[in-house]
Amino acid sequence: MRATQPAEEMDVRQAAVRPILHPGELYWLVVAGLLVVVGAGVLAYAHQFRDGLGVTGLNQRVTWGVYIADMVFFIGVSYGGALTSAILRLTNAPWRAPLTRMAEAMAVAALLIGALFPIIDLGRPDRMLNLLLHGQVGSPVVWDVVAITTYMATSVIFLYLPLIPDLAFCRDHLGPAAGRLRHLLYQRLSLGWQGTPRQRHLLEQNSTIIAIIIIPLAVMVHSVLSWLFGVTMRPGWNSTIFGPYFVLGAMFSGVAAVILVIAGFRKAYHLEAFIEELHFKYLANILLALGIGYAYFMFAEYLTEGYKMEGYIVDEGSGPLLEALMVGQYAPLFWAFIVGGLVVPMALLSFPRTRTIQGIVTASIMVVVAMWLKRFLIVVPAMATPIMPVAWGSYMPTRVEGAITLAAAATIPLILMVFFRFFPIISIYEMEEMAEANAHRDAAAQHAEAD
Amino acid sequence: MAISRRRMLQGLGAAVALTASAGVGLATSPLRPSRSASGTPEGGADSQRQWAFVVDMRRCDGCNDCTAACQSTHYLNKDQEWIKVYEVKARDGSTYYMPRLCMQCENPPCLKVCPVAATFKSREGVVLVDQDRCIGCRLCMAACPYNARYFNFTDPPRPPGPFDNPMPEFPVPQRRGTVGKCVLCAHYTSRGRLPACVDACRMDALFIADLNSDVMTNRSGETLQFSRYLRENDAFRYKEELNSSPRVWYVAGHGQALEERRRR
Numbered sequence: 001m002r003a004t005q006p007a008e009e010m011d012v013r014q015a016a017v018r019p020i021l022h023p024g025e026l027y028w029l030v031v032a033g034l035l036v037v038v039g040a041g042v043l044a045y046a047h048q049f050r051d052g053l054g055v056t057g058l059n060q061r062v063t064w065g066v067y068i069a070d071m072v073f074f075i076g077v078s079y080g081g082a083l084t085s086a087i088l089r090l091t092n093a094p095w096r097a098p099l100t101r102m103a104e105a106m107a108v109a110a111l112l113i114g115a116l117f118p119i120i121d122l123g124r125p126d127r128m129l130n131l132l133l134h135g136q137v138g139s140p141v142v143w144d145v146v147a148i149t150t151y152m153a154t155s156v157i158f159l160y161l162p163l164i165p166d167l168a169f170c171r172d173h174l175g176p177a178a179g180r181l182r183h184l185l186y187q188r189l190s191l192g193w194q195g196t197p198r199q200r201h202l203l204e205q206n207s208t209i210i211a212i213i214i215i216p217l218a219v220m221v222h223s224v225l226s227w228l229f230g231v232t233m234r235p236g237w238n239s240t241i242f243g244p245y246f247v248l249g250a251m252f253s254g255v256a257a258v259i260l261v262i263a264g265f266r267k268a269y270h271l272e273a274f275i276e277e278l279h280f281k282y283l284a285n286i287l288l289a290l291g292i293g294y295a296y297f298m299f300a301e302y303l304t305e306g307y308k309m310e311g312y313i314v315d316e317g318s319g320p321l322l323e324a325l326m327v328g329q330y331a332p333l334f335w336a337f338i339v340g341g342l343v344v345p346m347a348l349l350s351f352p353r354t355r356t357i358q359g360i361v362t363a364s365i366m367v368v369v370a371m372w373l374k375r376f377l378i379v380v381p382a383m384a385t386p387i388m389p390v391a392w393g394s395y396m397p398t399r400v401e402g403a404i405t406l407a408a409a410a411t412i413p414l415i416l417m418v419f420f421r422f423f424p425i426i427s428i429y430e431m432e433e434m435a436e437a438n439a440h441r442d443a444a445a446q447h448a449e450a451d
Numbered sequence: 452m453a454i455s456r457r458r459m460l461q462g463l464g465a466a467v468a469l470t471a472s473a474g475v476g477l478a479t480s481p482l483r484p485s486r487s488a489s490g491t492p493e494g495g496a497d498s499q500r501q502w503a504f505v506v507d508m509r510r511c512d513g514c515n516d517c518t519a520a521c522q523s524t525h526y527l528n529k530d531q532e533w534i535k536v537y538e539v540k541a542r543d544g545s546t547y548y549m550p551r552l553c554m555q556c557e558n559p560p561c562l563k564v565c566p567v568a569a570t571f572k573s574r575e576g577v578v579l580v581d582q583d584r585c586i587g588c589r590l591c592m593a594a595c596p597y598n599a600r601y602f603n604f605t606d607p608p609r610p611p612g613p614f615d616n617p618m619p620e621f622p623v624p625q626r627r628g629t630v631g632k633c634v635l636c637a638h639y640t641s642r643g644r645l646p647a648c649v650d651a652c653r654m655d656a657l658f659i660a661d662l663n664s665d666v667m668t669n670r671s672g673e674t675l676q677f678s679r680y681l682r683e684n685d686a687f688r689y690k691e692e693l694n695s696s697p698r699v700w701y702v703a704g705h706g707q708a709l710e711e712r713r714r715r
């Protein structure tokens with residue numbers, strides 16, 4: 001069968017391993033640029049570690065800020081990657097083959113970063129081990145620790161399993177140019193893959209099992225995260241829909257981030273032959289559906305909150321929480337989210353004229369940025385809103401918080417770029433399986449015609 | 452552990468018997484050392500204290516002496532107001548003052564969410580923080596409905612002398628990166644002293660109370676029957692509807708002129 005399509009096959013193989021051997025001149029430039037941003041963030045954290053959380057804009061009223069928004073954002077993004085890939089696998093969407101590797105790798109990279117934020121936010125990171133020594137099952141923080149670590153392990157396996165045949169390919173086909181370190185890696189990690197029918201069957205089976213497991217797991221992780229807020233009695237957080245609301249928000253931002261990662265690497269590594277406009281259109285459909293779903297959840301949340309006028313009105317100067325969001329001090333950010341995160345991107349994704357790669361990528365950038373903003377709007381106003389007879393609290397993030405957040409954002413492409421220097425950027429195995437399946441179908445069709 | 456409603460009612464019943472001796476024995480007894488031998492929470496009527504607090508807002512003039520006394524007793528940063536006096540505008544245009552300390556909730560939302568059990572309740576019903584265990588996640592601050600918790604963003608002032616052994620009952624010095632809050636001066640009450648804020652209130656607006664012996668007392672030694680005082684003055688608890696069962700009772704001000712109470 002394979003012999004029928006030698007040209008395309010070679011292309012996939014070449015394209016998938018090209019970043020390993022020849023990443024291009026720009027590669028080091030981009031890596032250097034990202035490293036500068038990451039370095040600034042590391043320095044900022046060193047400063048915070050030495051001098052305490054006093055270096056942030058947090059205060060006695062607003063005790064959670066940008067770091068908690070970052071945590072929800074990055075873990076959400078990770079979730080989108082894993083979920084897209086898992087759902088596409090389970091529904092056996094034939095167009096997924098060139099996208100899954102990047103989506104799965106992004107899921108792991110974003111999770112590694114997101115999982116750091118609860119620690120960055122701790123007043124005493126040096127006592128982190130207390131969570132294991134004295135962990136209380138009744139605390140949402142402990143739920144988070146359990147959920148995030150389980151999800152992390154699962155998403156690594158989810159990335160690793162389909163990688164095994166590709167590692168074997170690298171082991172067998174990459175020459176000495178790849179270097180000894182890589183060969184050692186391929187040798188060890190490919191687990192003696194030879195592509196025997198039994199091995200293929202096992203891989204198929206286990207990939208499916210993991211894809212099934214990872215969906216409820218990802219739902220759980222993000223629900224648990226939302227309950228950090230949902231279990232409190234604060235206006236704005238005291239909500240029963242926070243679990244699903246956060247899950248949908250995570251998928252929305254996650255799919256947008258997947259689109260960005262795919263678009264970036266497609267351009268940088270010239271993968272246009274494999275990732276076509278059609279792929280973007282499929283993803284755009286998913287993004288559009290999620291955006292509409294998210295808008296609905298948000299409406300449901302705010303309608304009930306606004307109807308009950310949740311939030312304390314302490315004097316004529318301050319209204320309930322929703323008023324502060326819609327016409328008060330948070331209105332500019334709130335409307336920036338509504339317009340920039342929902343209205344414009346949804347329009348871009350809907351009209352045929354803007355449903356181009358460019359339009360879809362633009363919409364995705366807007367969604368990603370706006371969804372960070374949305375997390376900020378979930379965390380900060382609810383903390384600043386008065387729950388005792390006092391005025392609103394205030395919070396202005398400092399440069400330390402900014403530097404750490406930017407560094408986190410820069411780390412994700414950095415991890416991916418380094419990762420694809422070692423591992424094929426496109427799943428060769430899955431691409432070839434798809435090609436085989438197509439060939440089968442074509443042959444069958446020809447047969448039918450001949451009859 | 453937590454004092455139940457039933458127990459509370461028992462206390463109220465027992466109060467009748469205690470009334471007779473209120474003027475004599477109880478004036479001195481409620482603040483005796485509490486680490487009595489019998490120890491069990493369900494022990495004799497005064498074998499162990501169950502601390503509570505009463506704020507008479509008719510008397511508070513908003514001078515903030517309590518806050519200052521608390522801060523100097525516990526060597527706190529200025530942004531930590533373990534007892535904070537809110538200035539509240541009433542509908543009729545008048546102003547009244549509402550001192551807020553930790554409500555020592557019987558069902559404390561802060562305690563439930565703590566991932567490492569750094570927040571716990573003492574046998575005398577005081578909610579304490581073990582600052583050698585707290586990891587500084589601040590979930591308890593988000594959960595407390597009364598804004599009663601404070602975070603040490605920076606290093607606190609150092610007390611003179613070689614103090615460096617904070618205990619939950621006497622958390623001095625505070626530890627940077629951990630959460631602190633009103634401990635109802637557990638180190639004073641256990642030795643028969645008034646909490647620093649009560650001792651500092653020259654308007655006699657703050658009372659420390661013991662649910663077991665059903666008495667309350669203030670700076671100038673006014674000693675009253677707790678349950679009767681609550682009843683006769685329409686005392687209420689803040690945000691009663693949340694079911695956190697606070698142990699701080701308020702008597703509302705009515706916009707009347709302050710009594711001439713302030714004494715030296």
Ligand code: SF4
Nearest residue numbers: 553554556559561595
């Ligand atoms: S008032 Fe706040 S800090 Fe005090 S016990 Fe209640 S919930 Fe905890």
Ligand code: SF4
Nearest residue numbers: 565585586588589591
């Ligand atoms: S900040 Fe400290 S006391 Fe509060 S919940 Fe976290 S670990 Fe517990």
